[in-house]
Amino acid sequence: MNSLTRRFQLAGPAGVIEALRDEPMAGAPTRGTAVIAHPHPLFGGTMDNKVVQTLARAFVQAGWVAVRFNFRGVGASQGAHDEGGGELDDMLAVVAGEAAQGPLALAGFSFGSFVAVRAAEWLWSSRAVEKIVLVGTAAAKFQVPALPTEAHDAALVVHGEQDDTVPLAAVMDWARPQSLPVTVVPGGGHFFHGQLPLLKSLVARHLRS
Numbered sequence: 001m002n003s004l005t006r007r008f009q010l011a012g013p014a015g016v017i018e019a020l021r022d023e024p025m026a027g028a029p030t031r032g033t034a035v036i037a038h039p040h041p042l043f044g045g046t047m048d049n050k051v052v053q054t055l056a057r058a059f060v061q062a063g064w065v066a067v068r069f070n071f072r073g074v075g076a077s078q079g080a081h082d083e084g085g086g087e088l089d090d091m092l093a094v095v096a097g098e099a100a101q102g103p104l105a106l107a108g109f110s111f112g113s114f115v116a117v118r119a120a121e122w123l124w125s126s127r128a129v130e131k132i133v134l135v136g137t138a139a140a141k142f143q144v145p146a147l148p149t150e151a152h153d154a155a156l157v158v159h160g161e162q163d164d165t166v167p168l169a170a171v172m173d174w175a176r177p178q179s180l181p182v183t184v185v186p187g188g189g190h191f192f193h194g195q196l197p198l199l200k201s202l203v204a205r206h207l208r209s
Contacts, residue, residue, distance in 0.1 A: 012072070012093045014079025014086060019069035019094065020047055022060050032103025032130060034059040034066050035094050035119075037112030040138070041074045041081050051109040051135060051192060051199070058200045062207035064105060067098045071115075084115060084142060091119045095127075105131035105207075110166065110190070113137040114144050124148045132156070133203055136163060136190050140170035146178050156206040157181065158199065160188025 004023040009016045024030060036059070038052045039045030046052075047068035056066035071087045072079030079086065095104065106129055108116030113134040120129050132155040137144060147155055159171045161184050168184065175182050183202060185195055192199050 009076065010094065010097045012077070012079070013089045014072040014077075016076065016078045017069050017072075017090055017094060018047075018074075018076035019067055019098070020056075021098070022056050022066040022068070024060055024063050024065070029063055030065055031063040032065070032105060033099035034064045034105035034107055034131070035091060035099055036066060036068045037087075037091055037108035037115045038068070038071065038074075039110035039112055039136075041071050041087075041111075045111060046070055046074055049109065050196060052112070054192075054196045054200050055107050055109065055133060055135065055203060058203035058207065059105065059107070061200075062204055064207070067094060069094050084111075084118070087111075087115050088118045088122065091115050092122065095119065095123070103128070103130045105129065105133070107131075107133035108135070110136045110138050111142070114142045117144050117147060120147060120151055121145050124151060130154060131207060133206065134158070135199065136160065136166055137171050137174065138166050139174040140166045144174055147180060149178075152178070152180055155180065156183065156203065158183045158185065158202055160185050160190060160192060160195075162187055163190045165190035
């Protein structure tokens, strides 16, 4: 991604967690640390997913350190898939290990958005989360909890109009009771093929706000 990308491992609840840390260029001010979660491990989701990389680029461009990681059972991360429960523990372990101090942002794509919402819910009463970015939220596949009302101003929810993995209607059904705005990308699919620059621009705009 840039000259300041570092692959490392940290201790997690199921063993080693494999991760990548992307930092702004030397001398640039750092706004905080963003922890980014990848799509479903059983369907090829990894921290190298193109949407996850796009999220990391947007955060780094906005001055954040971006930490991507592989959920348990993916790549060099130890353990086995746990349908979201253990993956929440993994994300919280990354937050504790890599973003214990300073401003925190949470982001996720698809299954990763489901986990990121749960992490935001878990952390909210004890830890400020300055920015939340949810892309292709897997509301058709999982019981995604509501975001804390106070988190709405910090949140960007982006979904493709023609997402055939998670229908837009499912995300609207999740967002409607919360009065949570959803940014819809016209013609966008689940993986935003051909529209990743637009996705990056939307995230960058949110991070500047």
